[in-house]
Amino acid sequence: xxxISPQTxxxxxxxxxxxxxxxxxxxxxxxxxxxxxxxxxxxPPQEPVFHLRVQNDFFEVQAKYALPLSDKEGEMVAFRWLPxxxxxxxxxxxxxxxxxxxxxxxxxxxxxxxxxGVKDTTLTLTTYTDVESGRQIxxxxxxxxQVSTLRFSLTGFNTxxxxxxxxxxxxxxxxxxxxxxGEYLVNNTGRCWVRVQINGEPFWRFLTFDNMGPVVDASxxxxxxxxxxxxxxxxxxxxxxxxxxxxxxxxxxxxxxxDFFPLSEHIxxxxxxxxAYDSRKVFEPxxxxxxxxxxPYIDLFRLxxxxxxxxxxGYAYHIDQFFPAVPASLPVPFFDLEATTLSNxxxxxxxxxxxxxxxxxxxxxxxxxxxxxxxxIPPSNGPVLYILPDVPPVLGQxxxxxxxxxxxxxxxxxAENYLWLNYDQVVRKxxxxxxxxxxxxxxxxxxxxxx
Numbered sequence: 001x002x003x004i005s006p007q008t009x010x011x012x013x014x015x016x017x018x019x020x021x022x023x024x025x026x027x028x029x030x031x032x033x034x035x036x037x038x039x040x041x042x043x044p045p046q047e048p049v050f051h052l053r054v055q056n057d058f059f060e061v062q063a064k065y066a067l068p069l070s071d072k073e074g075e076m077v078a079f080r081w082l083p084x085x086x087x088x089x090x091x092x093x094x095x096x097x098x099x100x101x102x103x104x105x106x107x108x109x110x111x112x113x114x115x116x117g118v119k120d121t122t123l124t125l126t127t128y129t130d131v132e133s134g135r136q137i138x139x140x141x142x143x144x145x146q147v148s149t150l151r152f153s154l155t156g157f158n159t160x161x162x163x164x165x166x167x168x169x170x171x172x173x174x175x176x177x178x179x180x181x182g183e184y185l186v187n188n189t190g191r192c193w194v195r196v197q198i199n200g201e202p203f204w205r206f207l208t209f210d211n212m213g214p215v216v217d218a219s220x221x222x223x224x225x226x227x228x229x230x231x232x233x234x235x236x237x238x239x240x241x242x243x244x245x246x247x248x249x250x251x252x253x254x255x256x257x258x259d260f261f262p263l264s265e266h267i268x269x270x271x272x273x274x275x276a277y278d279s280r281k282v283f284e285p286x287x288x289x290x291x292x293x294x295x296p297y298i299d300l301f302r303l304x305x306x307x308x309x310x311x312x313x314g315y316a317y318h319i320d321q322f323f324p325a326v327p328a329s330l331p332v333p334f335f336d337l338e339a340t341t342l343s344n345x346x347x348x349x350x351x352x353x354x355x356x357x358x359x360x361x362x363x364x365x366x367x368x369x370x371x372x373x374x375x376x377i378p379p380s381n382g383p384v385l386y387i388l389p390d391v392p393p394v395l396g397q398x399x400x401x402x403x404x405x406x407x408x409x410x411x412x413x414x415a416e417n418y419l420w421l422n423y424d425q426v427v428r429k430x431x432x433x434x435x436x437x438x439x440x441x442x443x444x445x446x447x448x449x450x451x
Contacts, residue, residue: 251297419443
């Protein structure tokens with residue numbers, strides 16, 4: 001038998017020791033793994049709860065927001081102040097994703113009269129009923145118009161008989177005393193126009209302005225050479241009844257770009273006399289409708305109008321719709337609202353007649369702090385009653401009149417109908433707050449009464 005050299009024996013011994021080392025290493029690794037698995041007991045998965053996401057784009061100096069949630073009995077289940085310029089996630093502990101809760105948005109605004117030291121606080125509350133989990137709420141301003149200062153001086157005529165700048169407030173009306181200098185604050189989306197009658201002429205002349213900025217200084221304009229004659233006949237816009245209507249009519253240039261051409265009258269000065277009427281003449285910036293219509297907008301018009309009750313026992317009219325032409329008459333609500341005896345300071349109720357999509361009930365208080373609490377609920381044909389939810393203690397301490405439901409006597413009820421939206425879609429549009437034209441796209445018609 002061949003003898004093993006000392007060197008070979010040493011190598012074999014080291015190899016055997018190394019193999020034993022790896023055996024022990026593997027054994028202890030497996031043992032440690034088993035021990036750790038035995039100790040690391042994972043907690044049972046938690047059931048998802050009711051949750052909301054609120055994105056607040058406002059600074060707190062603009063408005064302060066809070067969000068209470070309540071159950072069907074009106075008891076508060078969650079409350080959260082909403083930080084400015086931030087996103088908040090609200091959960092209801094102990095709930096499930098299948099639960100429905102009433103969500104109230106509170107907006108607090110405080111204005112101070114310059115030099116007076118007197119603060120005027122307004123609390124605006126909006127309650128959405130039976131809200132499902134996962135809703136997204138966006139708080140932001142969707143106002144897309146700009147206010148431009150338009151200045152000009154007019155020449156080229158003997159007498160200036162009339163002048164209208166659509167959707168504009170007059171700061172200085174052109175007349176002989178000021179050398180026919182005009183200055184207007186124009187509400188616009190980049191376009192406006194001026195129309196005038198001169199020298200006893202039966203027709204109007206007009207001039208359009210495009211790409212308007214904050215200030216438009218048109219210098220001196222010769223009416224006889226720079227204004228076009230408006231030989232297109234006026235259109236008839238009819239309203240349902242005689243009252244002091246507030247309306248805005250625009251020709252649609254591009255809804256995607258929020259581009260419109262104003263066709264309304266001038267804006268009347270606050271405190272001035274407001275005429276009552278049931279129809280208006282609508283003029284378009286057209287030189288000749290047969291040979292050169294050249295309208296700066298497509299064949300689509302947006303009309304928003306509000307008419308307060310013209311007679312005792314009447315109703316206030318609301319509309320926001322698109323029309324393929326200037327409407328000679330407007331649709332009349334086929335639904336109605338009646339008072340009930342169920343209302344008190346905390347309860348709001350109304351009797352619904354006919355079918356419509358959304359019912360809003362509002363209680364208000366017009367003394368400081370001013371309170372306006374609106375509830376949005378699905379209607380049903382017959383009596384509808386809603387009990388306002390509990391006021392969170394922190395809000396009750398800040399505003400005792402809110403905790404006491406200290407409102408004026410009247411209940412304001414509004415029935416809303418949409419041509420292309422249902423109740424759930426309307427509420428989603430309100431909460432998403434992403435489209436400033438959603439009411440017009442939905443074909444909105446409203447009837448409002450006070451009881």
